[in-house]
Amino acid sequence: MEPREQRRRHRDKLLFLMLAGAISIILLVIGSYQLVEFTDSTAFCGRLCHQVMYPEYTAYQASPHSRVRCTECHVGPGADYLVKSKLAGVPLIFATISDSYSRPIPTPVENLRPARETCEQCHRPEKFAGDLVRVHTSYAPDETNTEKIDVRVLRVGGGESEVARDIHWHIAAQVWYLALDSKRQEIGWVGVENTGGELVEYVDPQKADEVTPERVAAEKRLMDCIDCHNRATHIFRSPAELVDTALAQGKIDKSLPFIKRESMKALDPPSASLDQASDRVKAIGDFYRANYPQVYEEKAQTIAQMVLELKEVARLTTFPEMKVTWKSYPINIGHQEAPGCFRCHGKLAATAGEQKGQPIDVSCNLCHYFALEQTGLFPTQK
Ligand code: HEC
Ligand code: HEC
Ligand code: HEC
Numbered sequence: 487m488e489p490r491e492q493r494r495r496h497r498d499k500l501l502f503l504m505l506a507g508a509i510s511i512i513l514l515v516i517g518s519y520q521l522v523e524f525t526d527s528t529a530f531c532g533r534l535c536h537q538v539m540y541p542e543y544t545a546y547q548a549s550p551h552s553r554v555r556c557t558e559c560h561v562g563p564g565a566d567y568l569v570k571s572k573l574a575g576v577p578l579i580f581a582t583i584s585d586s587y588s589r590p591i592p593t594p595v596e597n598l599r600p601a602r603e604t605c606e607q608c609h610r611p612e613k614f615a616g617d618l619v620r621v622h623t624s625y626a627p628d629e630t631n632t633e634k635i636d637v638r639v640l641r642v643g644g645g646e647s648e649v650a651r652d653i654h655w656h657i658a659a660q661v662w663y664l665a666l667d668s669k670r671q672e673i674g675w676v677g678v679e680n681t682g683g684e685l686v687e688y689v690d691p692q693k694a695d696e697v698t699p700e701r702v703a704a705e706k707r708l709m710d711c712i713d714c715h716n717r718a719t720h721i722f723r724s725p726a727e728l729v730d731t732a733l734a735q736g737k738i739d740k741s742l743p744f745i746k747r748e749s750m751k752a753l754d755p756p757s758a759s760l761d762q763a764s765d766r767v768k769a770i771g772d773f774y775r776a777n778y779p780q781v782y783e784e785k786a787q788t789i790a791q792m793v794l795e796l797k798e799v800a801r802l803t804t805f806p807e808m809k810v811t812w813k814s815y816p817i818n819i820g821h822q823e824a825p826g827c828f829r830c831h832g833k834l835a836a837t838a839g840e841q842k843g844q845p846i847d848v849s850c851n852l853c854h855y856f857a858l859e860q861t862g863l864f865p866t867q868k
């Protein structure tokens with residue numbers, strides 16, 4: 487080919503590429519604008535919420551954050567994360583359309599914006615101080631539904647950097663950690679940055695061989711709110727907890743004999759469908775007719791109210807389509823249902839210094855105390 491001809495061809499090609507580029511940019515701008523509009527619409531959310539995210543949506547509606555929009559935690563302010571989250575959402579859109587998403591939706595949410603930028607729009611743990619008192623009322627599965635009141639004081643603390651202490655110390659400090667599993671339940675290494683920028687390190691002696699400097703460098707994560715508050719709003723409460731709350735609030739009459747036991751029989755394990763749960767709840771009426779005919783006569787109204795309340799408990803605990811129960815997601819805030827705080831406390835040991843070989847403190851009163859119970863201010867038995 488003649489050099490001139492070649493040059494012309496090159497120029498044409500370049501022109502074509504430039505034109506194509508310009509057209510795609512225009513299309514992208516229009517397209518992504520419409521995608522943003524579409525993905526923010528209720529129709530889109532409706533489909534996602536009513537199928538894939540139905541359990542999260544339901545738990546959210548019954549949580550303290552029910553008036554906070556999904557995007558305030560999942561996207562946050564600014565355009566950056568809007569684009570990132572929309573892009574991250576693309577596979578989910580395809581998965582929804584093709585029905586190929588995993589059930590339940592896996593956690594942790596990999597690309598969730600650092601919680602400090604979202605949660606701290608509204609909360610400032612640096613400004614917290616002191617203790618938080620939690621009163622927990624539960625009922626036994628006996629005839630009188632014996633009430634038990636537990637009081638615990640949590641040393642939530644707080645404060646900015648140097649003065650920070652107690653539970654919210656972790657966010658004023660720089661605590662890095664390495665999880666050995668995808669669910670972040672097996673923590674192999676922790677590094678706390680001191681004022682000089684050096685790391686004070688802790689390692690799980692049982693897993694020391696899995697912790698390599700390369701892996702720490704590549705995979706370490708800075709601890710933030712959701713490493714403890716992973717169930718900040720999608721709180722899947724168990725039927726036992728929900729029934730206890732309904733009894734404590736007087737929504738269910740606690741003078742109904744064996745009501746705690748019968749509720750549990752109907753709701754735990756969860757039913758295969760909401761209709762089935764509803765039938766099992768209604769059948770509690772038959773229990774009273776057969777065993778307590780007088781109660782059945784005199785308390786017809788409270789029994790009807792109880793059935794309504796338990797149907798609500800069923801709604802909050804029955805998610806067969808997404809295979810979600812109150813046990814599906816680990817709760818990191820305590821150490822009862824899942825390891826939570828004990829993923830590190832009492833498990834990892836210091837690698838150097840005076841504390842070498844000592845596990846991270848796990849004494850009960852580091853985090854809470856139950857002393858109020860002993861003052862007699864709160865009766866433990868009624
Ligand atoms: C108060 C903050 C907050 C709000 C509001 C919120 N979420 Fe979440 N969401 C979270 C956190 C925190 C996680 C857990 C992240 C993790 O474990 O990595 C999460 C996880 C999820 C998950 C993954 C499955 C799971 O249960 O962990 C889905 C799906 C989800 N959210 C959907 C929604 C939808 C839909 C809404 C609105 C109806 C919403 N979220 C509102 C904070 C929030
Ligand atoms: C748009 C504001 C807003 C955002 C964002 C937000 N919260 Fe909240 N949060 C609230 C409000 C308001 C309450 C109090 C609700 C009440 O007392 O009824 C609350 C309550 C709480 C509570 C106490 C719940 C209880 O049982 O008393 C915790 C813990 C909490 N939020 C953690 C978080 C975490 C973690 C995040 C980030 C993932 C977050 N919040 C994001 C507004 C927000
Ligand atoms: C080391 C674990 C841990 C981390 C990290 C953590 N929290 Fe907490 N937080 C707790 C515990 C434990 C409680 C008390 C639990 C309860 O509600 O019974 C609590 C309580 C709270 C409360 C309720 C306080 C009240 O008076 O009702 C809010 C709000 C809160 N945290 C927000 C945050 C935010 C925002 C972040 C991140 C900037 C954060 N927390 C980081 C463990 C943690």
Ligand code: HEC
Nearest residue numbers: 651652653655663676714818819820826827829830852853
């Ligand atoms: C990723 C590991 C990790 C997890 C998870 C964790 N902690 Fe810690 N925590 C630490 C380390 C490291 C220290 C500092 C130990 C030291 O200085 O000896 C610490 C210190 C503390 C302190 C003392 C802070 C002070 O100096 O006043 C409290 C209280 C505490 N943690 C409570 C909790 C609670 C409650 C949870 C669960 C909700 C929790 N921690 C989860 C690693 C962790």
Ligand code: HEC
Nearest residue numbers: 622636638819820821822827831847848849850852853854
């Ligand atoms: C590292 C901090 C930490 C340590 C150490 C710790 N706990 Fe806890 N504990 C918590 C947190 C956080 C919760 C859950 C708070 C919540 O659910 O709001 C909890 C919850 C509990 C509960 C459940 C209370 C209830 O009403 O549901 C019991 C019981 C308990 N702890 C006993 C103990 C005992 C006994 C020890 C000592 C062997 C201990 N804890 C050590 C942080 C700790």
